[in-house]
Amino acid sequence: MSDGSSSTSSSQLVEDFEGELDEEVDSEEEKNQEGRESPIPSLSSFASLRAVVRIKQKYHAMKKRRQEMALRLGAQGGLTGAPGRTSPKIFTFDGLTPTSFSSFPSVPQKKKRRRKRRVMFPNDGPRKTVPKQERSRATYCLYLLFAIVFVQVYNAIENLDDHVLRYDLEGLEKTLRREVFGQQGAVEGLLSHLKDYLSTYVHNKPLVVSVHGPSGVGKSHLGRLLAGHFRSVVGDTLVLQYYVLHHCPQEADAMQCARNLSALISEMVERAEEEEKIPLFIFDEAEHMHVEILDVLLRLVASKQSNEYLNAIYLFLSNLGDAHITKHMLQNSSSVSMGMTASVRHSNLVKELTPILRNKLEKHHPLWTEADILPLGLLEKDHVMECFLEEITREGFYPDHSNIERLAGEIEYYPVVGGREYSQTGCKQVVAKVNML
Numbered sequence: 001m002s003d004g005s006s007s008t009s010s011s012q013l014v015e016d017f018e019g020e021l022d023e024e025v026d027s028e029e030e031k032n033q034e035g036r037e038s039p040i041p042s043l044s045s046f047a048s049l050r051a052v053v054r055i056k057q058k059y060h061a062m063k064k065r066r067q068e069m070a071l072r073l074g075a076q077g078g079l080t081g082a083p084g085r086t087s088p089k090i091f092t093f094d095g096l097t098p099t100s101f102s103s104f105p106s107v108p109q110k111k112k113r114r115r116k117r118r119v120m121f122p123n124d125g126p127r128k129t130v131p132k133q134e135r136s137r138a139t140y141c142l143y144l145l146f147a148i149v150f151v152q153v154y155n156a157i158e159n160l161d162d163h164v165l166r167y168d169l170e171g172l173e174k175t176l177r178r179e180v181f182g183q184q185g186a187v188e189g190l191l192s193h194l195k196d197y198l199s200t201y202v203h204n205k206p207l208v209v210s211v212h213g214p215s216g217v218g219k220s221h222l223g224r225l226l227a228g229h230f231r232s233v234v235g236d237t238l239v240l241q242y243y244v245l246h247h248c249p250q251e252a253d254a255m256q257c258a259r260n261l262s263a264l265i266s267e268m269v270e271r272a273e274e275e276e277k278i279p280l281f282i283f284d285e286a287e288h289m290h291v292e293i294l295d296v297l298l299r300l301v302a303s304k305q306s307n308e309y310l311n312a313i314y315l316f317l318s319n320l321g322d323a324h325i326t327k328h329m330l331q332n333s334s335s336v337s338m339g340m341t342a343s344v345r346h347s348n349l350v351k352e353l354t355p356i357l358r359n360k361l362e363k364h365h366p367l368w369t370e371a372d373i374l375p376l377g378l379l380e381k382d383h384v385m386e387c388f389l390e391e392i393t394r395e396g397f398y399p400d401h402s403n404i405e406r407l408a409g410e411i412e413y414y415p416v417v418g419g420r421e422y423s424q425t426g427c428k429q430v431v432a433k434v435n436m437l
């Protein structure tokens with residue numbers, strides 16, 4: 001019985017040892033692997049050396065224990081003279097309690113090695129790296145395409161800027177703001193139409209603007225300033241100022257006048273096309289224009305003409321609808337509108353008056369269906385004083401304020417509404433009054 005138990009314990013001892021040894025080796029192997037990843041190779045090699053020494057020491061201790069055990073067993077067997085052989089012991093589960101299982105020495109299990117996700121490369125030789133993915137040629141082509149598109153767009157913007165610069169709209173704006181009094185909203189409206197039109201090369205229709213307002217508020221003055229500016233940027237030959245009472249005073253000649261006008265416009269747009277410029281046609285006193293002339297103009301601006309006819313600016317100046325403008329201003333000038341800026345007041349004027357004016361104008365002639373309508377408002381006493389100052393200075397008189405006030409007082413005004421005093425004749429009489437000084 002004792003023999004069997006001693007042999008069992010000896011083999012168990014060996015198994016224990018092997019188990020421990022395996023564990024030790026495993027743990028040391030893991031340490032070594034960690035050490036290999038470490039950036040300091042000297043430390044890892046020192047650790048593995050220590051592990052080898054420890055294993056060796058352990059192995060010697062176990063070997064010694066085994067020898068001692070064998071000696072002890074030999075001494076017990078030596079008394080009987082032969083190695084003790086016993087009948088094989090039959091194992092049953094009788095008498096075993098659950099607690100007795102726990103007293104069993106735990107069977108050494110091989111520790112499962114945790115697999116590292118990272119790929120380990122051998123220490124010797126150069127460290128291998130993940131091969132770089134090559135970029136496809138399509139990516140480079142795409143970048144090239146982006147660059148080309150960017151350059152094209154940039155060039156187009158630059159060209160458009162050049163195009164707008166050629167007409168010096170900034171200079172025109174300065175002139176109009178300096179020389180036209182009390183019509184800031186209308187000036188902004190006109191400039192915005194010009195900027196929109198001139199900032200593109202390709203047009204599907206010409207720009208047609210129709211300026212309306214009571215007598216003396218600056219319609220002809222605006223036309224003259226615009227004509228002067230365009231003459232300086234596109235040349236004298238590409239600007240036409242047409243005064244019907246001067247160019248075609250007899251109604252009987254209306255047909256011939258219409259033909260002549262059509263021929264003149266065709267010639268000018270062709271020349272403008274050759275010179276890559278946009279011509280300007282100004283028609284003053286448009287309320288006096290004969291139907292034949294209006295028909296010809298409608299054909300030129302509305303029908304699908306060839307390209308040269310689409311690149312042109314038409315400006316009509318008239319007092320058509322002036323009664324509506326005067327009535328609207330006198331009825332809607334209140335203390336509320338005092339705080340509004342000129343452009344806000346004008347945009348309200350345009351919003352409210354455009355449908356009324358368009359209705360009236362389209363009845364006059366269908367030409368106005370093609371036009372953008374721009375009303376000019378009544379001038380106030382302050383604006384009339386500015387007109388006097390301007391005219392007196394131009395004539396070389398000393399600009400005496402009390403004199404200017406006296407002259408402005410001689411003009412007729414509508415009854416004051418909402419704190420505003422509107423002139424009945426605008427600045428129309430200014431020139432005549434200064435001439436009498």
Ligand SMILES: Nc1ncnc2c1ncn2[C@@H]1O[C@H](COP(=O)(O)OP(=O)(O)OP(=O)(O)O)[C@@H](O)[C@H]1O
Nearest residue numbers: 179180181215216217218219220221319387427428
């Ligand atoms: N808003 C204004 N700013 C500066 N000057 C003006 C203005 N309005 C009129 N004038 C001056 O008054 C003169 C007459 O004005 P203009 O001929 O432009 O009036 P109009 O609106 O064309 O009138 P009409 O319909 O009777 O021809 C101009 O020569 C100009 O000197």
